[in-house]
Amino acid sequence: MTPARTASPRTARAINDRIALDLLVEQGPLTAARLRDLTGLSRPSVADLLQRLAREGLVAVVGEAGEERRGPNARLYGLVADRAHVAALDVRTHGVSLVLADLAGRTVGRAAFPVPEGERAGADGVIAGVIAALDDAMRGAAVPAVHTAVLGAPGLADPATGALLPVSSLPGWHARLPGALRERLAAPVRVENEVNLAGLAEHRGGAARDLDTFVLLWLGHGIGAAVILDGALRRGASGGAGELGFLPVPGTGRLPSATDCDGGFHALASSPAVRALAEAHGLPVPDARDAGAAEQAVRAAVAADEGQNAAFLDELAGRVALGAAGVAAVLDPGCVVLGGEVGRAGGAALADRVARRLRDLSPLATEVRAATVAGSPVLSGALATALDAARGELFGAPR
Template sequence: MKTATPTLARAINDRLALDLLLERGPLTAPQLRALTGLSRPTVSDLIERLRADGLIEVTGETGGDRRGPNARLYGLVAGRAHVAGVDVRRSAVHATVADIAGAPAGSASRPLGESPDLVALASAAVAEAAGGRALHTIVLGTPGLVHPRTGLATDAGVPGWRPDLLPALRDRLGAPVVVENEVNLAAVAEHRVGAAAGHDDFALLWLDDGIGAAVVLDGRLRRGASGGAGEVGPLRFGGEQFCALLEAGAVRGLAPAALADRIVGAVFALVAVLDPGLVVLGGATGRDGGELLAGLVAERLAPLSPAPTEVRASAVEGNTILQGAVLTALGLARDDVFG
C-alpha cells in the first residue's frame, strides 16, 4: 500500500484545518491539535503555511479570564474569494454573493420584460450584488434540462432565452460560470441545510411555477445521461400531465386532502423506481403545505408502496434555488482555493 507523500500529507492536513475553521469558526492552535489529532510541530507548521498563503489570520485572543499568556485565535480570511448564486425565474433574475466562509455579501434582482436581454440583465444583477468584488465562481440555476457534460441548457420558457447563454455569460462576467437545473440546486440546499440533511438518499419533488424532481443517491446528485433525471412533469395521471395538475394555478384553493391525492401519484413513481427512503416536498406548494400536507401524502403512499418512505416538507428558509446555487459555488471555490 502506498503512503502519502509529505506534500500530499501537508495538503490533507491544511484542508482538514480549513474545514474545521469553516465549521466551527476561529480556533486556537491547541484546539486545532485536539480536533485534528496532529502534533504541536505539525499544527504550528500548517498555521504558518496557511497564514503565508493568505488563507487564515489572527482574529483575536482567548484566555483573558485566566493567568498566563493568551492563545491566539485563527480564522479564515473570508474575503479571499467571493462567489455568486443566480436564480433565473420566468419573471426575474435574482443574484446573491457570498464570501468564501459563506457569509452574504450582497444581493440584487432584475425583472424580465417581454423580450429582455437575459445576458445583460443577469450580468447586471450579479455585478450589483458583487459590489465591485471579483468573483471566483458563479452558479446559475435555470428551468429546463442541463446537459451534465456540456453545461448547455434547454429553453424552458424563460423570456430572452438563448442557447449560448453559458458562454455568453462567461464572456460578459469574465469569471467561471456553471449552469445547473434549478430543482437540482434546490436539492443541494435541502441536502446541506434543509429537510434532507444527514440523508444520503432522497428525492425532492418540486411543486412551484414549474414541476420537477431531483434525485440524490449515495450522497450524490444524479442528473442522468442528458440531464433529464427527475423530470416527472410529463407523467400522465387520469389523462392529464402531472405538471398541469399541480402547477400553482391548478392547485390554488384545493383542500390539503385533495392536493395530497394529486401529489401521491408522482411520489409513488419516484419511490417505486428509486426507493429513496425520503421524499421532500419543495417549492411554494410543498413549503406552504408543511407537515400537514407531507403527512397526508405519506398516508396515501403507505398502502401503495412496499418500500417504507418518509415524506417531509421543505425546511429551507428563503429562496431554495438561490441557496443551492451559492452552496454549489462555494464548494467549487473552496476546492480550488483551499486545495
C-alpha cells in the same frame, strides 16, 4: 497481499491543510492549541501548517484568546474570508435574484432584477439588466472579482458541457445568460437545474440533512424532482433525471408528449392545476394572474383545515401521491420531500396526507416530509455548490 500505501509527505500536508481550513470554516477562529486538539496533529505540524496557510493568504491572526489565564494570550487564527468571493443566481422567467458570499459563506451582497412585463422577449435588455444588477452588488460589497458563479434555472443543464439546453416554454434570454455572465466575470459559471439545487439545499441543511438517499418533489409553476442517491445528486444521461412533469399518470385525460407535459403529472400538481382545484372546491382563490395564487390557496386551506378546505387538501394529496408512487416504484428512495411553492405552503399537513395515500399505493415504505429550507432554496443550493467549487480549488484535497 499488496501492502497498504502510505500517503507521501506532500499529500499528507495537503490533507491536513484541508482539514484545518474546513474546521476554520465550520467553527470560526481557533487557537493553535485547539487545532491540535481537533486534528490530533503535533505542535510542530500545526505550527508549520499555519505558517504555510498564512503564506498562501488563506489564514491570518485575527485576535487573541485566553484573556482570563496567566501569561501571554494565545493567538486566534481565522480564515481570510475575502480571499475569494462566489455568486449564486436564481433565474426565473419573471426575474433574477442573486447573492454574493465570501469564502466563509457569509453573504456580503444581494441584488434582484425583475423582468419588466413588456421586455420578457427582449433578450438583450434583460441580460443587460441582470449584468447591471450584478455590477451594482459587487460595487456595493467591494467585491473586485468572483471566483465561481452557479446559476440555477428551469430546464435541462447538459451534464457534459454545462450548457442550458433551450426549452420552448422559456424565454430566449435564459440560454444566453450564462455566456454573458462568463464574459463579464471572466470566471467559471456553472449552470444547474433549479430543482436540483433546491434538493442539495435540503440535503445540506434542510428536511433531508440526516439522509443520504431521498427525492425532493418540486411542486410549483413547474413540476420536477431532485434525485439524491447515496449522498450524490443524480442528473441522468442527458441531465433530465427528475422531469416528473412528463410522468404519465391517471386522471389527466390524455398522455404527455415529447414537447408537452400538460398530459402528464404536471396537469395534476402544478400551480395552475392546484389553483383550479381550489376553485373547484369553492375556495376563494386570488387572481389567476397572481404567480402565488396556488400557494396562497394552499396556505389558507391549511390554516382552516376543515370542511371544503380539508376536502381540497385530501384531493391534492391524492394527486401528489400519484407522482410520489412513481418515484417510489422506480427509485425506492425511502423519503420524499415536498418542496416548491405548493409543497412548502402545504407543510406537514399536506405531507402527512400524502404519506397516508402513498401507503395505499406503494408496498415500499416511503416517508414524506415537508421542505424546511427558509428563503430561496435555489439560492441556498447554488451558494453551497459555488463554495464547494471555490474551496476545492483554493483549499486543495477534500477531507
